Amino acid sequence: MTALGKLARGIQTFVSDVAQGFFEITHNGFAVVGLAVVFSVLTLLARPDLRQAGESQMLTWLHARQAQALGLVPEPKLDAIDRATAVNPKDLPKQQAAVAYWLSKKYRVAPEPLSALVAEAYEVGERTKIDPLLLLSVMAVESSFNPFAQSPVGAQGLMQVMTGIHSDKYENFGGKLAAFDPVTNLRVGAKVLQECIQRAGSVQAGLKFYVGAALHPDDGGYGAKVLAEHARLQAVAAGRAVPLPTPQPVRTAAPIETPPVIKTEEPAPAV
Structure with missing residues (x-):
């Protein structure tokens, strides 16, 4: 076999090895992903609290997407x-x-x-x-x-x-x-x-x-x-003076008038 033929065969072998390795890595990667998905599903079924937390986060994300679509900016959570x-x-x-x-x-x-x-x-x-x-x-x-x-x-x-x-x-x-x-x-x-x-x-x-x-x-x-x-x-x-409306007087309750005390003459003492 000539030197050129040996070089071509070596390149062919190298490419074949690389392809085989890539296939094995990809295959194993998909297998790992599949196992991770199965494990996640089983975990969510066994832990309803985790499932509810995930649903809550997904709902929050969907609300945020809806707000963005409507052009609304949700108010951030702040202290009082x-x-x-x-x-x-x-x-x-x-x-x-x-x-x-x-x-x-x-x-x-x-x-x-x-x-x-x-x-x-x-x-x-x-x-x-x-x-x-x-x-x-x-x-x-x-x-x-x-x-x-x-x-x-x-x-x-x-x-x-x-x-x-x-x-x-x-x-x-x-x-x-x-x-x-x-x-x-x-x-x-x-x-x-x-x-x-x-x-x-x-x-x-x-x-x-x-x-x-x-x-x-x-x-x-x-x-x-x-x-x-x-x-x-x-x-x-624009900096121009604009008159304000005349303020209306504040109504106050009328004072309660105390009825006058009517004095009566005391009867004369009996003789």
Whole structure:
């Protein structure tokens, strides 16, 4: 056999050995995987607690995927002090601080929680492509910034979202009770408003959908109120002086008048 033939035979033998080794390794690997799967199944059958933990983790993952698909950002789990919805207005950009102070004075709400809502509105507005001042205007008209407001028909929270209709949007935030969390309600309400505007084709028409008057000839002046407040907030953000409404006098209970004591003459002593 020539040297070239010996080289070719050696290469052939080497390739054959490598292929045989790869087959054995792959075969053994699949066998190991199969045994691992069987062992895992038997373990889950014998340990219901492990199975429930796995199902819980899978459900959490599915909820996270659903939140991502809906464009919602679930609120992280925080300690009580971290969950406080309050920000020092001095820490906000000048434009946002001006809006927060003005709204605080108009609606008689502490500036710190209002500053947190203003900052959140700007972040949510950037994600949803909605003017943050429009979101704040909707909150102003809907609830006057009362996070616990509820209408007779079931609209709840800052943006008066119909919780029963949009319950799916609250699933990733812990359920329906999250409607009373200010930040969560703002995020869900912004998503609902975004869908209304996209469906209607304009902001004004979207507001009509949002208030539930899509099938009515008009919205009872709702859209005009929101847009008027929006114009005022735009002026405030631009640094212009916008007068505040004259505060209504606080009614106090009338003092209870004590009836006068009527004195009677004492009878003359008997003689």
